[in-house]
């Protein structure tokens with residue numbers, strides 16, 4: 001069943017068409033990786049989906065409802081959630097308290113329920129043992145996991161993930177990729193993730209890969225098929241695919 005429809009979206013910055021007629025659909029529980037060279041429009045696409053940018057043309061439809069003119073906080077209430085590349089926790093609060101805040105403000109839970117949901121989210125990302133530590137004391141990788149747990153506690157139906165792999169070690173990247181896979185397999189949450197680091201290895205875990213170039217989708221499909229498309233090979237030619 002379709003969760004999200006992006007229809008013919010154009011987003012211009014001055015004379016530049018950062019998105020130049022982008023259309024795709026996302027099913028419930030589907031995990032899509034968006035790849036493409038720097039400046040191809042990946043971040044702009046996520047910003048149009050969560051409402052940071054209003055497109056100049058085209059529509060964004062979520063669960064059959066046109067959300068093109070809806071601001072980000074209202075889209076968050078409908079279940080469109082964003083986890084950022086650079087996590088911004090409250091360093092003076094504990095790990096658990098940080099996630100509880102997410103559950104109360106984005107998930108709309110009461111306090112007791114929020115604690116239960118937050119603990120469950122922390123178990124899911126394997127940060128439960130550190131729940132009483134101050135967030136300011138976490139490592140970079142743990143902060144990423146905390147950011148994910150915060151997003152999860154907001155009851156998302158669709159998670160938009162900026163480059164969550166940047167700055168992680170290869171082992172941490174593999175663990176994060178496996179975690180994203182579990183989001184859809186175990187939670188039925190759809191995810192759209194930008195992937196740049198270890199692109200091939202990570203994109204292969206996705207249900208579908210969307211390849212962007214100069215504001216357009218140049219290939220789309222199962223990972224192996226999309227990544228071996230001749231246009232994609234050309235775009236990435238001369239670059240190491242890892």
Ligand SMILES: Nc1ncnc2c1ncn2[C@@H]1O[C@H](COP(=O)(O)OP(=O)(O)OP(=O)(O)O)[C@@H](O)[C@H]1O
Nearest residue numbers: 013016017018036037038039040041042043044045
């Ligand atoms: N706020 C803005 N104002 C002007 N130009 C912008 C703005 N945001 C993005 N752009 C331009 O739009 C194009 C697409 O940028 P975008 O950030 O979406 O690409 P990207 O694929 O996410 O690349 P990167 O991985 O480098 O962030 C680029 O040419 C970029 O310079």
